Amino acid sequence: MTLSSLIVQMINGLADASTMFLVAAGLSLIFGVTRIVNFAHGSFYMVGIYVVYTLVSLIGASGLGFWSAVLLSAMAVAVLGALVEILILRRIYRAPELFQLLATFALVLVFKDAALYLWGPEDLFGPRAPGLGGAVQLLGRRIPQYDLVLIAIGPLVLGVLWLVLNRTRWGTLIRAATQDREMVGALGINQSWLFTGVFALGCFLAGLGGALQGPRIPANLALDLETIGNAFVVVVVGGMGSIPGAFLAALLIAEIKALCVAIGQVSVFGVVISLSKLTLVVEFLVMAVILVVRPWGLMGKPQAAARSTGQPEAPLAPAGAGVRKLAWAAVALLLAAPLLSHSFPYLTVLLVEIFIAVLFAASLHFIMGPGGMHSFGHAAYFGLGAYAAAMLVVKLHWPMELALVVGPLVAGLGALLFGWFSVRLSGVYLAMLTLAFAQIVWAIIYQWDEVTGGSNGLVGVWPSAWLASPLAYYYLALGCAVAGLLLLRRVLFAPFGYAMRAARDSVLRSDAIGIDVKRMQWLAFALAGVFCGAAGVLFAFSKGSISPEAISVSRSVDGLVMVMLGGLQTLLGPVVGASLFTWLQDVIARETDYWRAILGLVILALVLLFPAGIAGYFQRFVGGPARLGRQGSKGSGGAPELKAGIGKEAA
Known part of the structure; x- marks a missing residue:
């Protein structure tokens, strides 16, 4: 590696940093004012690329036509964002934060299929910017002229945002809303239109970032999830709600990635390490380090890491006799379900998928609901368990029975390691650290060809002979799912479960009565990892x-959707949510190519109709395993600290 190639690579990194900043600045603005973690922000970026492709085709590829198309694309995305905020998000501002996240994820599905319908599945290559198709010679290397323009746009947008936020009345209101939304409303400011304006501005920046990338990358349907992952990292590293922090974080991450590409590989004690492969995960490594050392980000405020106040959560109540009878009746029906296999040959296969999804969702619900710890990377333990069992069977030729035991234990050890760092954070920061760990695990699995099979994975992971028939495996999956649910329920009504819920509701009170909060949460992480690994x-x-x-971000998001659809504050939530989501996904996917949009619309409808989750909604009318009144009943087993709700100091 020469000095000239390193300098050129670092300059190219500045162009990437500008785009990352534009998207992250919009996401940071939206979160700072509305407190919504906008999962659809990457979709607005994707729409910006597609729209600029269409507008340039219509207007023409002249200089005026291209730059007009860029601005018009950003404005069109801003209008789309304003409509989304008015028609959907404005109706759920009072819902729990995670249900707002669920609504924005539903929008991701809708936007993806809308783009598929309008522009098709093929990659679309936009024209180069007129007059900027050449390159500039620097140290014997060629740097694209368009990259130099992008490098200038980033600081220019930062300066404009600073002027807007610090030299205008609207900017003052935005900064005030970031600090105290309730006080802004008490002063007579129309918060609804303030939120709409901020959301539109954030979407404008995302659309502008996408439109500017038209000459550099093709428009494709995978840009939404790729972009939102990077944007989340930049926002969290910089500090939630901090625009200068987002700019600094974008520079840091882009330059580190450029440095990895420039160096290529290094030798440490005779071992060759390929740094270029780290580009898949380097931003998540940076985020993990920053969050461990400085949990509130580079330019964030310490109090921003605290968990926000939520609605009071009543203690879980054991199921009544009637509900227990219904539960065992449901198990009996499932035992008899294979009798219908002649009429519905696909039934047992679908039910096995539902059993696996229920166990996965129940393990996530264990730490999110009773534990109060939000995880965006739960698929890490799912993948660790699956890969551990697969390697034992394929590589070491162990019997399936041993793999069934060792696989979950390996996942539990992974959760024990990651949980030790994660429980030191809370709220969005904890969630993003779990996402970082999941992406690190994914990168290792994806690139370790000799052990994990790399992108091809491992094949030949078959059950033992006595479980080879679909019927035998059906009963194995059913038994594991029922046993897992019963064990998790038993833990929740054991002293450990009460202590965990006390720690969720009030850290200070829990510490005062002698509960080691971090230790309880750490063990809860490990226990959830074991069941997820199973x-x-x-x-x-x-x-x-x-x-x-199997370990990608989409599976972690699926788990979040399952838990939130069913309801966080009820034990039936993950069962109902996982069953409904898996069934809907299967049925709709077999009927149309645009199944994501239909599924997204169904999720949106459910969020608007049942903001507490489906099972949580119906628990208001019937007694059950988690009766959710405002006050707990006497004799329910709930300690006084469990009835206090979530305090600001809660983890």
Whole structure:
């Protein structure tokens, strides 16, 4: 590596930093004012690329036509964002934060299929910017002229945002709303239109970032999730709500990635390490380090890391006799379900998928609901369990029975390691650290060809002979799912479960009565990892193979959707949510190519109709395993600290 190539690579990194900043600045603005973690922000970026492609085709590829198309694309995305805020998000501002996240994820599905319908599945290559198609010679290397323009746009937008936020009345209101939204409303400011304006501005920046990338990258349907992951990292590293922090974080991450590409590989004690492969995960490594050392980000404020106040959560109540009878009746029906296999040959296969999804969702609900710890990377433990079992069977030729035991234990050890760092954070910061760990695990699995099979995965992961028939495996999956649910329920009504819920509701009170909060949360992470790993093992043997997709961000998001659809504050939530989501996904996907949009619309409808989750909504009318009144009943087993709700100091 020469000095000239390093300098050129670092300059190219500045162009990437400008785009990352534009998207992250919009996301940071939206979160700072509305407190919504906008999962659809990457979709607005994707729409910006597609729209500029269309507008340039219509207007023409002249200089005036191109730059007019860029601005018009950003404005069109801003209008789309304003409509989304008015028609959907404005109706759920009072809902729990995670349900707002669920609504924005539903929008991701809708936007993806809308783009598929309008522009098709093929990559679309936009024209180069007129007059900027050449390159500039620097140190014997060629740097694209368009990259130099992008490098200038980033600081220019930062300066404009600073002027807007610090030299205008609207900017003053935005900064005031970031600090205290309730006080802004008490002063007579129309918060609704303030939120709409901020959301539109954030979407404008995302659309502008996408439109500017038209000459550099093709428009494709995978840009939404790729972009939102990077944007989340930049916002969290810089500090939630900090625009200068987002700019600094974008520079830091882009230059580190450029440095990895420039160096290529290094030798440490005779071991060759490929730094270029780290570009898949380097931003998540940076985020993990920053969050461990400085949990509130580079330019964030310490109090921003605290968990926000939520609605009071009543203690869980054991199920009544009637509900227990219904539960066992449901198990009996599932035991008899294979009798219908002649009329519905696909029924047992679908039910096995539902059993695996239920166990996966129940393990996530364990730490999110009773534990109060939000995880965006739960698929890490699903993948660890699945890959551990697969490697034991394929590589070491162990019997399936041992793999069924060892796989979940490996996942539990992974959760024990990651949980030790994660429980030191809270709220969005904890969630993003779990996402970082999941992406690190995914990158290792994806690139370790010799052990994990790399992108091809592992095949030949078949059950033992006595479980080879679909019927036998069906009963194995059913037994594991029922046993897992019963064990998790038993833990929740044991002293450990009460202590965990006390820690969720009030850290200070829990500490005062002698509960080691961090230790309880750490053990809860490990326990959830074991059950999640068990779901992964069942998944691997049901498919006969395992690939990196099983540990991707989309699977973690699926788990979040399942839990929130059912309801966080009820034990039936993950069962109902996972069953409904898996069934809907299967049925709709077999009927139309645009199943994501239909599924997204269904999720949106459910969020608007049942903001507490489906099971949580119906718990208001019938007694059940988690009766959710405002006050707990006497004799329910709930300690006084469990009735206090979530305090600002809660983890």
